Amino acid sequence: MEERSGPSTIVDVARAAGVSVATVSRALRGLDRVSPDTREKVRRVADELHYVASPTATSLASGRTRIVGVIVPFVSRWYFASMVSAIGKALRERDYQVLLFDLEQEVFGERLTLTRTMLWKRVDGVISINIPMSPEELELLSGLHVPVVSVGHHLDDRSSVGIDDSAAARTAVAHLLELGHRDIGYIGAAIESSALNETPRSRMAAAIAAMAAAGAPVRPEWVLSSDWTAENARDLAHRLLTAGGDRPTAIVCGSDEMAFGVHVAAQELGMRVPVELSIVGIDDHPLAGLFSLTTVRQDIRGQADQAVTLLLDELVTAGNVGSHSIDEDRRLTVATELVVRGSTAAIRR
Amino acid sequence: MEERSGPSTIVDVARAAGVSVATVSRALRGLDRVSPDTREKVRRVADELHYVASPTATSLASGRTRIVGVIVPFVSRWYFASMVSAIGKALRERDYQVLLFDLEQEVFGERLTLTRTMLWKRVDGVISINIPMSPEELELLSGLHVPVVSVGHHLDDRSSVGIDDSAAARTAVAHLLELGHRDIGYIGAAIESSALNETPRSRMAAAIAAMAAAGAPVRPEWVLSSDWTAENARDLAHRLLTAGGDRPTAIVCGSDEMAFGVHVAAQELGMRVPVELSIVGIDDHPLAGLFSLTTVRQDIRGQADQAVTLLLDELVTAGNVGSHSIDEDRRLTVATELVVRGSTAAIRR
DNA sequence: CTGAAAGCGCTTACAG
DNA sequence: CTGAAAGCGCTTACAG
Incomplete structure (x- = not known):
C-alpha cells in the first residue's frame, strides 16, 4: 500500500x-x-x-556508535596513510567505521578543543597514531571516557602497539658492522618541533649505542637532525659528504624517505652506491625497491591488526573504563625485519 | 548537588x-x-x-549527521591521501566530519553492499575520489538519497571537480616541443584493470594528439601501458630505452611517480637527465623536487575546496535531491601549472 | 518466545 | 521571547 x-x-x-x-x-x-x-x-x-x-537511532538507544576515531598528524605521509588504511580495513571487518581526524596543518593549541568537541560522544574508541600529547591533551582524551590505543609510541600508561624502534635501529647498524663498516653516519635525530616524539630519539640513541658497543667511532658531526623529509636529508647528506676530512662509508637513516634523499645526494656528488657509500633506511617504503634500498621493514598491517584488537578488547571490557590494569602487558611490539637490497655492500679495504 | x-x-x-x-x-x-x-x-x-x-541525538532529531562519507580506492597513494587530507580540512572548517571509506584491497563486487550498508543514513553526503563505478554501483549510490560529488572524474551527470587531464598532458608535451623534442615517448596508458578510469585514457590521448598536431611522430611502441607504479614505469622505460633502433629524446609520464621510475631507469642505463633524456610528469608530488622533476602541478587543495563547496551547496539545496539541474555547470575544472625543474632541457642538435 | 512501554538526548512545530 | 509536548528510530528491561 x-x-x-x-x-x-x-x-x-x-x-x-x-x-x-x-x-x-x-x-x-x-x-x-x-x-x-x-x-x-x-x-x-x-x-x-x-x-x-538507522545507525543514528541505534547509537542513541544503545549508547554505542560503532565508530572509532583515528587521529593522525598527517595522512599524506606514507606511514600514516598506510596505517590508516590498514586500521580501517581491520575495523571494517569487525563492523566498525573510521572517523578520520587529520591534524595536518592544524595549529598545535587548537587540537585540544578539536579533540574534545569532535570526538565527544561520537566514537566508541580512539586510535592515535604517533601523536605526542601534552598533559592537557591527555586529560582531554581521558575526558572522552572511551578506550584509547596509541600506535607508534606510548601515551601515558595506555595500550599501545608499535615496532621496537631501538631494535630496528640496532638491526640497521648491525648489518653495516657486519659488512665491515666502522665510519657510520646517522641522519634523523629529532629536531625541536618534534621534541615530544619518541621515535626519532629512540632510533638515534639505539643506533649510536650500537656503534659505540662495537667500538666504532661516534662522531657528533656525523649525527644529524632532520625534519624527516627526503629533501632535507639530501641537503644534510650533501653537507656531510662534502665537509672535507674523513667521510662516513655508510649512513643509517631514521626512515626510508630520508634514505632516498641521501641516495640522491650521493648520486649528485658522483658517489656510487653502494660501492662508495652504503645506505640503510627504516620502513620499507613502497619506493624502497625503486632505490634498491636496504632497509628494516616494519609491518604496518600487523601493527594495525594488533591495535584494533587491543581497542576492541577494551571496548568489550568496558564499564570499568579508566581503571586499566597496567599489569597486563598492553604494550605490544611487532617484529621488524632486515631487507637487504642493493644499497649496502661490504666495505672496500 | x-x-x-x-x-x-x-x-x-x-x-x-x-x-x-x-x-x-x-x-x-x-x-x-x-x-x-x-x-x-x-x-x-x-x-x-x-x-x-550529543551528535547522535542531534542527528536523530534533525535528520542530519554532519558527516560526509569520503570514498577512495586507496588512501596510501599520494594523490588520494593528500586529497583526503585537504577535503577533511575543508569539511572541518564547516563543521563536518569525515567518515573514511578506503576501498583498498576490497574485492570489486563487495563494494556494492559495502557502500549501501555502511553509508546508509550515516552521512549527509558523499565525496567519491576517482572511483569508476558500474551502473549498479551508481544506482546504489543514488539509493542513498544524498548528494554526491566526485573528484578526479565524472560520475554520471553528478557534480564533479578535477583538473583538465587533457590540458595537463598537452602542457607537458608542449613544453617538450618548445625545447625542440620531436621523438617523445609516453608512459601511463591505461591497463585493462583500470579500464573504467578516464584519467589514464584522457592524458594519453591528449598527449598523442598534441604530438600529432605538431607533426611529431607518434610511434605505437613508444606509448606504454602501465599500472602507474614507479617500479613498473622503471621496467617499461628500461625496455623502451634499450629496444635498439631509435630512442625517444624525451618521455612524458602520466604521473610523477612513474616519472621517478623513468628517472631511475635512465640512471641505471647511464643516461644523463636531462642531457640525454628529458622527463616530464604530472602531479607535482612531494618527491618531485628530490628528483628535480619538471612536472605539471595539480592543485589538490583547490580541488578539495571546490568539491566541498559543491557538496555543501547541494546539501543546502536539499529536498529536491535527485532532481539535479544539469543546466548549471556542476563540472568544475581547477587549473594546472607547468613547473620547470631540472629534468627537461633543449634537445641537443 | 513475544509485546508494551520507557528511554536514549536532542529538535521542532505549536501555543502562548 | 519561552515552554510543553511530540517525535526522530531504535534498544532494553520488564512482564507475561
Whole structure:
C-alpha cells in the first residue's frame, strides 16, 4: 500500500511481518529468544523492504556508535596513510567505521578543543597514531571516557602497539658492522618541533649505542637532525659528504624517505652506491625497491591488526573504563625485519 | 548537588539555567528569538557543565549527521591521501566530519553492499575520489538519497571537480616541443584493470594528439601501458630505452611517480637527465623536487575546496535531491601549472 | 518466545 | 521571547 514513504523503518518491518518492533530488533540482530520461524519471516520481510537500521537511532538507544576515531598528524605521509588504511580495513571487518581526524596543518593549541568537541560522544574508541600529547591533551582524551590505543609510541600508561624502534635501529647498524663498516653516519635525530616524539630519539640513541658497543667511532658531526623529509636529508647528506676530512662509508637513516634523499645526494656528488657509500633506511617504503634500498621493514598491517584488537578488547571490557590494569602487558611490539637490497655492500679495504 | 552523574545533557543545562530544554537548544545553536540575557546565561551554564550536545541525538532529531562519507580506492597513494587530507580540512572548517571509506584491497563486487550498508543514513553526503563505478554501483549510490560529488572524474551527470587531464598532458608535451623534442615517448596508458578510469585514457590521448598536431611522430611502441607504479614505469622505460633502433629524446609520464621510475631507469642505463633524456610528469608530488622533476602541478587543495563547496551547496539545496539541474555547470575544472625543474632541457642538435 | 512501554538526548512545530 | 509536548528510530528491561 504505502510503497514510497521514504526509507523503511523498523516499524514498517514490524507491521509487514505482523510482529512487534522489539521482535524485529531481536530477530535482525541475531539475539536468542526468537523462534526460528519468526526470525526467518522477519528477515525476509526486512529484505523485501530493503530495511537497514538507522545507525543514528541505534547509537542513541544503545549508547554505542560503532565508530572509532583515528587521529593522525598527517595522512599524506606514507606511514600514516598506510596505517590508516590498514586500521580501517581491520575495523571494517569487525563492523566498525573510521572517523578520520587529520591534524595536518592544524595549529598545535587548537587540537585540544578539536579533540574534545569532535570526538565527544561520537566514537566508541580512539586510535592515535604517533601523536605526542601534552598533559592537557591527555586529560582531554581521558575526558572522552572511551578506550584509547596509541600506535607508534606510548601515551601515558595506555595500550599501545608499535615496532621496537631501538631494535630496528640496532638491526640497521648491525648489518653495516657486519659488512665491515666502522665510519657510520646517522641522519634523523629529532629536531625541536618534534621534541615530544619518541621515535626519532629512540632510533638515534639505539643506533649510536650500537656503534659505540662495537667500538666504532661516534662522531657528533656525523649525527644529524632532520625534519624527516627526503629533501632535507639530501641537503644534510650533501653537507656531510662534502665537509672535507674523513667521510662516513655508510649512513643509517631514521626512515626510508630520508634514505632516498641521501641516495640522491650521493648520486649528485658522483658517489656510487653502494660501492662508495652504503645506505640503510627504516620502513620499507613502497619506493624502497625503486632505490634498491636496504632497509628494516616494519609491518604496518600487523601493527594495525594488533591495535584494533587491543581497542576492541577494551571496548568489550568496558564499564570499568579508566581503571586499566597496567599489569597486563598492553604494550605490544611487532617484529621488524632486515631487507637487504642493493644499497649496502661490504666495505672496500 | 549531582556532580558526577556522567556527562551532562541538555536537561542538566536547562535545569541549572532555570529554562526549558527548548530554550537551551535555541540559545546554544544561535537561533533567533532568544533574549540576549537568556542566551548569555545558558551559555555560561553550559560552559560550566562542560556541556556538548550529543551528535547522535542531534542527528536523530534533525535528520542530519554532519558527516560526509569520503570514498577512495586507496588512501596510501599520494594523490588520494593528500586529497583526503585537504577535503577533511575543508569539511572541518564547516563543521563536518569525515567518515573514511578506503576501498583498498576490497574485492570489486563487495563494494556494492559495502557502500549501501555502511553509508546508509550515516552521512549527509558523499565525496567519491576517482572511483569508476558500474551502473549498479551508481544506482546504489543514488539509493542513498544524498548528494554526491566526485573528484578526479565524472560520475554520471553528478557534480564533479578535477583538473583538465587533457590540458595537463598537452602542457607537458608542449613544453617538450618548445625545447625542440620531436621523438617523445609516453608512459601511463591505461591497463585493462583500470579500464573504467578516464584519467589514464584522457592524458594519453591528449598527449598523442598534441604530438600529432605538431607533426611529431607518434610511434605505437613508444606509448606504454602501465599500472602507474614507479617500479613498473622503471621496467617499461628500461625496455623502451634499450629496444635498439631509435630512442625517444624525451618521455612524458602520466604521473610523477612513474616519472621517478623513468628517472631511475635512465640512471641505471647511464643516461644523463636531462642531457640525454628529458622527463616530464604530472602531479607535482612531494618527491618531485628530490628528483628535480619538471612536472605539471595539480592543485589538490583547490580541488578539495571546490568539491566541498559543491557538496555543501547541494546539501543546502536539499529536498529536491535527485532532481539535479544539469543546466548549471556542476563540472568544475581547477587549473594546472607547468613547473620547470631540472629534468627537461633543449634537445641537443 | 513475544509485546508494551520507557528511554536514549536532542529538535521542532505549536501555543502562548 | 519561552515552554510543553511530540517525535526522530531504535534498544532494553520488564512482564507475561
